[in-house]
Amino acid sequence: DEDEEMLGGIGSVEEALLNVGQAKYKTVLIAGMDTIRSSTLKLLEQFVEAGGKVIVSGEYPTHVDEVEDSGFKFPVSGFKQIAFSKDAVLSCVPSPLATVAADDIFGQLRRTDDGGLIFAALNVNCDERREGATVRIKTELPIAQWNCETGEQVLIDAESSNGWKSFTTDFPKGGQKLYIANEKSSTCSRPQEYEVGEDSTISGSFDYSLSEPNICVLDAAEYRFDEGNWQSESDVLKIDLQLREMHGIEMRGGEMCQPWFTAQQTLKELADVELRYAFEIEAMPEWIDLVIEEPEKFTVEISGQPLDLSDSERWIDIAFHRYRLPAELLRVGKNEIVLKTRYKEDGNLEAVYLLGEFGVRLDGSVRKLVPLPEQLEVGDICPQGLPFYSGAITYHVPLPGDTARLRLPEMGGACAEVNGQVLGWDPYEADISGSEGSVDVKVILTRRNTFGPLHDTVKDRAFNGPVHWMTVGDEWSDECIFEPAGLLAAPEVF
Numbered sequence: 001d002e003d004e005e006m007l008g009g010i011g012s013v014e015e016a017l018l019n020v021g022q023a024k025y026k027t028v029l030i031a032g033m034d035t036i037r038s039s040t041l042k043l044l045e046q047f048v049e050a051g052g053k054v055i056v057s058g059e060y061p062t063h064v065d066e067v068e069d070s071g072f073k074f075p076v077s078g079f080k081q082i083a084f085s086k087d088a089v090l091s092c093v094p095s096p097l098a099t100v101a102a103d104d105i106f107g108q109l110r111r112t113d114d115g116g117l118i119f120a121a122l123n124v125n126c127d128e129r130r131e132g133a134t135v136r137i138k139t140e141l142p143i144a145q146w147n148c149e150t151g152e153q154v155l156i157d158a159e160s161s162n163g164w165k166s167f168t169t170d171f172p173k174g175g176q177k178l179y180i181a182n183e184k185s186s187t188c189s190r191p192q193e194y195e196v197g198e199d200s201t202i203s204g205s206f207d208y209s210l211s212e213p214n215i216c217v218l219d220a221a222e223y224r225f226d227e228g229n230w231q232s233e234s235d236v237l238k239i240d241l242q243l244r245e246m247h248g249i250e251m252r253g254g255e256m257c258q259p260w261f262t263a264q265q266t267l268k269e270l271a272d273v274e275l276r277y278a279f280e281i282e283a284m285p286e287w288i289d290l291v292i293e294e295p296e297k298f299t300v301e302i303s304g305q306p307l308d309l310s311d312s313e314r315w316i317d318i319a320f321h322r323y324r325l326p327a328e329l330l331r332v333g334k335n336e337i338v339l340k341t342r343y344k345e346d347g348n349l350e351a352v353y354l355l356g357e358f359g360v361r362l363d364g365s366v367r368k369l370v371p372l373p374e375q376l377e378v379g380d381i382c383p384q385g386l387p388f389y390s391g392a393i394t395y396h397v398p399l400p401g402d403t404a405r406l407r408l409p410e411m412g413g414a415c416a417e418v419n420g421q422v423l424g425w426d427p428y429e430a431d432i433s434g435s436e437g438s439v440d441v442k443v444i445l446t447r448r449n450t451f452g453p454l455h456d457t458v459k460d461r462a463f464n465g466p467v468h469w470m471t472v473g474d475e476w477s478d479e480c481i482f483e484p485a486g487l488l489a490a491p492e493v494f
Helices: 002-010 038-049 086-092 183-187 236-247
Strands: 011-014 017-020 023-025 027-031 053-057 079-082 098-101 105-111 117-123 130-137 143-146 153-155 159-161 164-171 176-181 205-210 214-218 220-225 231-235 269-281 288-293 299-302 313-315 317-324 333-344 352-356 359-363 366-370 392-398 405-407 415-418 421-423 429-431 438-444
Touching: 002 011, 002 017, 002 038, 011 038, 038 053, 053 086, 079 086, 098 105, 098 117, 105 130, 117 130, 130 176, 143 183, 153 183, 164 176, 214 269, 214 359, 214 366, 220 236, 231 236, 236 269, 288 299, 352 366, 421 429
Parallel strands: 027 053, 053 079, 269 366
Antiparallel strands: 011 017, 017 023, 098 130, 105 117, 117 176, 130 164, 143 153, 143 176, 159 164, 205 392, 214 352, 220 231, 220 269, 269 333, 288 317, 288 352, 299 333, 313 317, 359 366, 392 438, 405 429, 415 421, 415 438
């Protein structure tokens, strides 16, 4: 639809060429279309009449302007229909002037005004690398690779044969390469070559720094309604759902009435609700903060004593209010936080969070606050006292002598930063020349292990919606399920 919108705005026919802006095409391929715009059909008919070529791969569209009986009859005169297959399409288009001998590599070739060529290639497979792929470009001109992040160009050492130049390269997961063939390319410097030796990995434990306090998520609580009997511990979102079902109000989700609309209505008061969140302290930290949402709707007690909610700081988002817990109300062993509220139609029962300089050990559903590890091992940080942590971790990595580059073979996080260089995609490599003794590797995590879904057993969902925080049956786990985070494999230097 976007292509057709573009054709309608800037498409025109000139001799045997279809002009789309400044681009010119001799052949148009139609595939996988159920409906086509009448304006597109008219433009393509003009194109065919002028000598252009239109190929339909597979079935013709069945509708025009989304109408089945539109007056247009397929096949349209001058359109060529072929099978929906790679070989059939390749047989109908000119022989390519550039190729990549590897699966899942898509490419585009463009001529420049100075007679050169620009070849862009992309690995559309985001799960697998393509090693040692052979690239061939029909040119006698020198070829340079253009780094789209830095603008740097380096000369490619290519072999020439029968008017073609060829070379091998690796394509990272989802990685792109851009090559330019012109006379200017000969002036580019050659790339510096590095080899990863047998002793290139840096394993072991690392000193580290956290960008923010550690987090302990309390998302299950004992509960009671209207001063009834206390019920056994349950996920707090499922407690909220149970309360809504009891009183016949809609569950929270993308289809519920929005808060701005609900606030204009007279809200029913449904029940008095108490939530009792428990955690254990094995080693008393210097301080602990409590984070809750909508404090104006709750009273909070720690070890039976009220917590002052008159003043708070914010944490991560303006919805989260942060309070220091009085040290005299905390004890080694079991501790309880009780939230009380008069639940109304616009009510929300949520997880609460503990922040502090502590580690977290999970014993089933029990959260235990323990000392932070002195160092972090290579591997997932979740079993190392940081299961819910979602800030950034800086690993202080020692260097074995003179090294020029550092590579992160596997990482759990959004991206990493090394010497001011952001490593956002494979290959996760950085220039560390000039670093002496050690280098800081900062891994920026995602917020997934804090905000979830933490109990959904289904891996690799295409998306997460509200229902995935309250799955049932085999798709639910009482124990938390985390995404591996941190440096998951030893860094390599070379």
